Amino acid sequence: MGDLRPNRIIRSRRRTISLEITPDAALIVRAPIRASDAWIMKVVEEKRGWIEKKIIETKNRPSLGERHFVRGEEFLFLGKLYVLEVLSGSNTGISLGDRLYIGEERLPECRRLLKEWYAEKAAEILPARVAGIAAILDYVPKKIRISDTRRRWASCSTSGTLSFCWRLILAPPEVIDYVVIHELVHLRQPDHSDRFWAKVEKVMPDYLRHRHWLRENEGMLAI
Structure with missing residues (x-):
């Protein structure tokens, strides 16, 4: 891939460098405030193989373009594709039936x-x-929020608030349930340790299949 430079470097009060490949195949580097550009580029070069592999995988993932x-364009809702139908002369907003409808004037x-x-x-x-x-699990979140985030599908705050990105509603119900279970387990297990994943698996034995679907199809869950 030639010269491999980050699309964005974000410095903060952290101790380590992390690398992220975004859904549009951009490389984001998160680094300590005092990290030099030379050190960052050294780490990027050391991870070149991983970065190039992830960029190729991301570009090859399904996308609706x-x-x-x-009229005729397709949009996901709860994992099912609906064709957009334009109602001639109508001023109505979005509605759902066997298709996704919108008035021509809107x-x-x-x-x-x-x-x-x-x-x-x-x-x-x-x-x-x-x-x-x-x-069912006897977990009690303090609050539930619907957010408009790009980097995360959901999160669990230290105060017990669960936040979910609205785009998650495009995914199949079982994938949504995986994300819900993931965040509920975080109420009692805040890390991603083996114990955390064991608790998720106990609730949803096939969670890996749903996690894989979400990673591979995130490009489909966009408007």
């Missing part, structure tokens, strides 16, 4: 309306799935 918001606003629709559905569905699974 650039959005045009036109088509210029389609991206914004879709994001708002997905966020509303996420606010309806995700807390209900959390509540159902939490009741």
Whole structure:
């Protein structure tokens, strides 16, 4: 790949360097505040093989491609693809039936309306799935938030608040449940130790399949 330079370097009060390949195949480096550019590039070069492999894998992952918001385009909802149907002469917003509908007069606003629709559905569905699974596991989150993050699908704060990205609502229900279980387990096991993964596996024995789906198909879960 020739000269391998980070697309972005983020310095903070951390002790180690971490490397991240974003869904659009960009290399992000997180480093200590006083880390020199020379040291960062040395680490990047040492990890060249891993970085190049991950970039190739990311570029080869499934994607719905650039959005045009036109009749016939497909959009995911709960893991199922729906064709966008434009209602001639109509001023209605987004609605769901056997297809995803929008009024012709609202088509210029389609991206914004879709994001708002997905966020509303996420606010309806995700807390209900959390509540159902939490009741079975006897885990009690303090609060549930729906967020608009790009780097994380979900997170668990030290205060017990669970946050979920609205884009998760595009994924299949079993993948959503994996993320929910992951965050609920964090309420009692804040790290990603072997003990943490053992607890996740006890609740969802096939969690690896769903985690793999999310990693391989994150490019599909975008608007």
